[in-house]
Amino acid sequence: MISVDHVTVRLQGRVVLDDVALSLTERRIGVIGDNGSGKSTLAKLLNGLLLPDEGTVTVDGFDTRSHGKEVRSRVGFLFQNPDNQIVMPTVAEDLALGLKPLRLEAERVRQCVSETLERFALSHMADRSAHLLSGGEKQLVALAGVMISEPDILVCDEPTTLLDRRNAALVMKTIAGLSCMVITVTHHVEHLDGFDRVLVIDEGRVAHDGTPDQAIPSYLESLS
Ligand SMILES: Nc1ncnc2c1ncn2[C@@H]1O[C@H](COP(=O)(O)OP(=O)(O)O)[C@@H](O)[C@H]1O
Numbered sequence: 001m002i003s004v005d006h007v008t009v010r011l012q013g014r015v016v017l018d019d020v021a022l023s024l025t026e027r028r029i030g031v032i033g034d035n036g037s038g039k040s041t042l043a044k045l046l047n048g049l050l051l052p053d054e055g056t057v058t059v060d061g062f063d064t065r066s067h068g069k070e071v072r073s074r075v076g077f078l079f080q081n082p083d084n085q086i087v088m089p090t091v092a093e094d095l096a097l098g099l100k101p102l103r104l105e106a107e108r109v110r111q112c113v114s115e116t117l118e119r120f121a122l123s124h125m126a127d128r129s130a131h132l133l134s135g136g137e138k139q140l141v142a143l144a145g146v147m148i149s150e151p152d153i154l155v156c157d158e159p160t161t162l163l164d165r166r167n168a169a170l171v172m173k174t175i176a177g178l179s180c181m182v183i184t185v186t187h188h189v190e191h192l193d194g195f196d197r198v199l200v201i202d203e204g205r206v207a208h209d210g211t212p213d214q215a216i217p218s219y220l221e222s223l224s
């Protein structure tokens with residue numbers, strides 16, 4: 001459970017999130033809104049990538065400001081661009097990096113990497129150069145690299161924006177199959193089918209908060 005308690009964020013003197021208060025408990029939560037409305041800023045607050053100027057964010061009671069390590073072990077973050085996420089030369093090495101904070105023995109790391117590669121249907125690329133994969137393959141590797149440490153919550157910031165439709169669908173299907181709680185920012189409202197809750201962000205505030213069939217039409221109407 002993530003609690004956002006009266007959070008204000010200012011970037012370069014401008015208010016980007018304005019007194020946002022949310023209690024996030026649902027299994028599937030979508031975040032939509034115009035470019036520049038504050039969606040990425042909100043997403044980054046949820047695992048302590050960004051700290052609030054006012055208010056607090058807590059994950060299972062751990063404050064992102066004072067307990068960053070505990071928060072990051074619970075909340076994984078998938079970026080829009082997998083190139084920002086993949087750092088090691090090969091796919092298997094990159095997945096192993098995600099286990100580093102757990103300080104496991106080498107044999108346990110090998111086993112865990114192998115199981116995760118299998119789970120994400122990536123076993124055949126274990127020794128391939130991660131940077132030479134296609135966009136869709138890279139995003140799946142990045143996702144596997146986040147999920148290998150078994151976070152309780154996955155936050156995704158437009159994880160399919162750089163992908164073609166086929167790969168976007170594959171990544172969203174893979175994310176949909178995860179058992180953990182997922183909070184995803186997206187411009188593709190069709191990806192929010194079956195979600196429990198959708199937040200519409202507008203100029204740094206939560207303009208709408210409800211089920212997809214309430215929130216999405218309210219957002220689409222605001223565009224016309
Ligand atoms: N590092 C930064 N410094 C200054 N302003 C920023 C920074 N990052 C984002 N912003 C501004 O904050 C606002 C919200 O950005 P962001 O959360 O990225 O929006 P979204 O993800 O909804 O497109 C935008 O106006 C953006 O220009």
Ligand SMILES: [Mg+2]
Pocket residue numbers: 039040041157
């Ligand atoms: Mg963004």
